[in-house]
Amino acid sequence: MTNLLMVCMGNICRSPMAQSVAHRLAADAGLSQQLKFDSAGTHAHHLGERPDSRAQATLTRHGYDVGRNRSRRITPHDFQHFDLILAMDGSNLADLRRLCPPEHSSKLRLFLDFAVDLNETEVPDPYYGNAQGFERVLELCEAGIKGFIKQGT
Template identity: 35%
Template sequence: MIKVLFVCLGNICRSPMAEAMFRDLIKKEGLEGRMVVDSAGTGDWHVGKPPHEGTREILEKYGIDGEGLKARQIAVSDFDEFDYIIGMDAANLEHLTKLVDGKSNIVINRLMDFVPTSMKKDVPDPYFTGDFEETYELVKAGCEALLQQIKAEHSLEG
């Protein structure tokens, strides 16, 4: 079982959007049951809350199921549990690197690291920018590229 964790600041905008989108891609690729996807935030402000209204609206607009998503804070145990931990921006990566403090061999990447042609390396936080459409487009490109890389690394076929 391949386990992927998406991480952003509060776990109400970018990372739950990526979680829902990645689950949707896995389903479309026929890889359900072979991968587990979750999301978390580096902060604890929104623990237990559903995604931001803007995230829910954009997922609904594109027909992606976001049902049952609830914010949680990342835990040190996540570094033993997941194969891929994917941050949305440089600040998330810095926080994750400090949290793991060399205690794990896990590779931590930014989502946009999987899209080398992208001019943006960080997925902007729509909580602050208000631009959920831009975030959606970047998350979509990143999730599609990440899934292709995982499929290649693990010789997965749907």
């Protein structure tokens, strides 16, 4: 079993969207038993909240299950438990590097490292934008997860 953790700042937009996409695309590829996904944030601004309503609407519109996710902050246990910890952008990756024990630093990567066909390295934060920003995040989440699955990791 490979355990992946997707991380953004507040855990209400990008990382829960990536988690929902990952669940379905892994199931579609017959990998539900081999891959487990979760999400967290580097900050606790929205602790315990459901994903942003715009994130939920975007996921639902595209047939993804939003699930029962609640925002949570990354914990010291996460660095031990997860095989890969994927940051949505460089700022969150820097935060993760500061929090991560040195023996687990090799688990930290950018989420879009797996989207080799893209020229983008970061999933932009759609929180202060409009619905189009959430659509773009969904496209990038699909590219990242498809790339991960394709690499057979």
